[in-house]
Amino acid sequence: MPEPQKFFLTTPIFYVNDAPHIGHAYTEVACDVLARWHRQAGDDTWFLTGTDEHGQKILRTATANGVAPKEWADRLVESAWKPLLNTINISNDDFIRTTEARHEQGVAKFLQKLYDDGHVYAGEFEALYCVGCEEFKPKSEILDGEGAFEGEKVCAIHSKPLELLQEKNYFFKMSAFQERLLQLYQDRPDFVQPASARNEVIAFVQQGLEDLSISRTSFDWGIPIPWDNSHVTYVWFDALLNYITATGYGSDDAQFARRWPGNHVVGKDILRFHAVIWPAMLMAAGLDVPEHVFAHGWLLVGGEKMSKSKLTGIAPNEITDTFGSDAFRYYFMRAISFGHDGSFSWEDLHARYHAELANGFGNLASRVLAMNAKYFGSVMPTAGELLTADNAIRDLAANVTAAADAHIEKFAIHEAIADVWKLVDALNHYVQEQQPWALSKDEAQRDRLATVLAAATEGLRALAELLHPVIPLATQKLWVALGAEQALGELSSRPLREAGAWGQLPAGTELQSLEVLFPRVEAEEQS
Numbered sequence: 001m002p003e004p005q006k007f008f009l010t011t012p013i014f015y016v017n018d019a020p021h022i023g024h025a026y027t028e029v030a031c032d033v034l035a036r037w038h039r040q041a042g043d044d045t046w047f048l049t050g051t052d053e054h055g056q057k058i059l060r061t062a063t064a065n066g067v068a069p070k071e072w073a074d075r076l077v078e079s080a081w082k083p084l085l086n087t088i089n090i091s092n093d094d095f096i097r098t099t100e101a102r103h104e105q106g107v108a109k110f111l112q113k114l115y116d117d118g119h120v121y122a123g124e125f126e127a128l129y130c131v132g133c134e135e136f137k138p139k140s141e142i143l144d145g146e147g148a149f150e151g152e153k154v155c156a157i158h159s160k161p162l163e164l165l166q167e168k169n170y171f172f173k174m175s176a177f178q179e180r181l182l183q184l185y186q187d188r189p190d191f192v193q194p195a196s197a198r199n200e201v202i203a204f205v206q207q208g209l210e211d212l213s214i215s216r217t218s219f220d221w222g223i224p225i226p227w228d229n230s231h232v233t234y235v236w237f238d239a240l241l242n243y244i245t246a247t248g249y250g251s252d253d254a255q256f257a258r259r260w261p262g263n264h265v266v267g268k269d270i271l272r273f274h275a276v277i278w279p280a281m282l283m284a285a286g287l288d289v290p291e292h293v294f295a296h297g298w299l300l301v302g303g304e305k306m307s308k309s310k311l312t313g314i315a316p317n318e319i320t321d322t323f324g325s326d327a328f329r330y331y332f333m334r335a336i337s338f339g340h341d342g343s344f345s346w347e348d349l350h351a352r353y354h355a356e357l358a359n360g361f362g363n364l365a366s367r368v369l370a371m372n373a374k375y376f377g378s379v380m381p382t383a384g385e386l387l388t389a390d391n392a393i394r395d396l397a398a399n400v401t402a403a404a405d406a407h408i409e410k411f412a413i414h415e416a417i418a419d420v421w422k423l424v425d426a427l428n429h430y431v432q433e434q435q436p437w438a439l440s441k442d443e444a445q446r447d448r449l450a451t452v453l454a455a456a457t458e459g460l461r462a463l464a465e466l467l468h469p470v471i472p473l474a475t476q477k478l479w480v481a482l483g484a485e486q487a488l489g490e491l492s493s494r495p496l497r498e499a500g501a502w503g504q505l506p507a508g509t510e511l512q513s514l515e516v517l518f519p520r521v522e523a524e525e526q527s
């Protein structure tokens with residue numbers, strides 16, 4: 001069994017130019033499942049999320065809405081981004097805003113170190129800039145415009161015209177780190193995941209790195225460059241540093257040593273910033289590079305990546321108001337292969353909710369507890385001699401626990417849930433095959449009936465622990481109904497890597513009735 005480890009996990013910090021959609025929530029939930037798993041397994045876990053509030057895009061959005069950028073950011077954070085965490089039941093340990101003093105002070109300290117150590121120089125720059133990406137675009141992402149944009153250069157990601165910017169800027173000598181980066185990818189093949197993302201990053205760096213413009217003078221909404229306050233820090237250089245400014249860089253050495261380095265989960269469209277620019281920045285500052293950078297795919301609706309501007313963004317509460325946060329979390333983690341693009345459809349959500357959650361898991365829990373109530377007065381029965389079928393369930397519980405934990409280590413959340421679901425399916429099959437309702441009619445089979453229901457109930461105990469990171473509300477209700485809160489303590493404190501060890505719920509434990517975990521949802525109730 002793996003020893004407890006430290007596990008610092010981050011989401012990207014999200015732009016506050018608009019309210020969140022289910023693509024943002026998808027990233028948050030994935031990180032939350034990973035963090036809850038590691039936390040419950042006893043690892044020293046810290047889960048960070050937050051908002052990115054500087055840059056030209058925020059300034060323009062605020063101006064268009066007739067308010068100052070800080071006022072706009074405050075409004076969006078309090079009305080949309082923090083409430084999202086409650087909507088989908090996120091257990092973050094910290095929330096960083098790039099307008100906070102702790103962040104701005106850390107950025108200034110980091111920049112000054114790079115400048116003092118000779119990694120930054122002044123120069124002139126002219127290039128095509130995408131405000132949507134907040135990035136000077138590489139040639140591979142510049143396209144010729146069509147239709148209304150004919151004759152212009154457009155961004156391959158946003159399909160909007162690029163702006164030709166000419167400024168005197170400060171530059172980070174990123175080109176000096178090309179060979180060290182390539183060596184990093186070679187020495188640590190799991191640094192960038194999945195493999196397709198790693199290959200993309202290596203190919204990009206092999207083409208040759210250019211130095212990076214890290215300041216702007218054409219607007220003032222940003223963190224001033226510490227040695228020249230006529231410049232503000234480039235928004236990506238500022239944003240990436242949140243991962244260390246939130247964990248004590250330059251202000252709390254003990255906390256920083258405890259937390260850093262971290263694991264970053266990002267959308268594949270911002271992979272290059274995290275797998276190329278960010279480790280180069282850290283190398284220049286003499287700091288450890290991250291443990292892992294994992295790029296997940298896009299969430300597609302109707303075959304297209306979700307976008308507010310294209311009106312394809314779906315608000316998370318459109319789903320949770322009908323199906324609940326547990327179903328939201330389960331669906332996106334189970335239905336989409338983490339690391340690849342995935343499609344969302346109401347029909348698939350509705351079908352999986354009923355087949356897997358309501359009928360597969362919820363109905364299993366209700367049936368087993370109801371039979372315990374009927375045949376044993378709501379007390380955990382004492383198991384007799386285990387037969388082949390009982391041993392198979394016991395062994396499966398141990399096997400799926402180990403397999404799921406190994407998948408979580410590799411960020412393969414969908415695989416981990418699929419493993420645990422083998423136990424759900426096996427228990428359903430076991431109950432059907434053993435037919436406790438038939439055993440109950442024969443007093444000579446009383447011991448056998450007790451053994452079967454004890455195995456099924458112990459299986460539910462293991463499932464409550466294993467599924468708690470994914471569907472925390474439903475598993476907590478089940479935990480209480482199993483009497484496990486009194487017998488074994490808080491569910492969130494259960495050592496998750498030992499969930500598959502058999503026989504943990506004591507015989508004689510008083511069980512309770514269980515409300516329906518996943519009530520049926522009629523098709524017309526959907527949005």
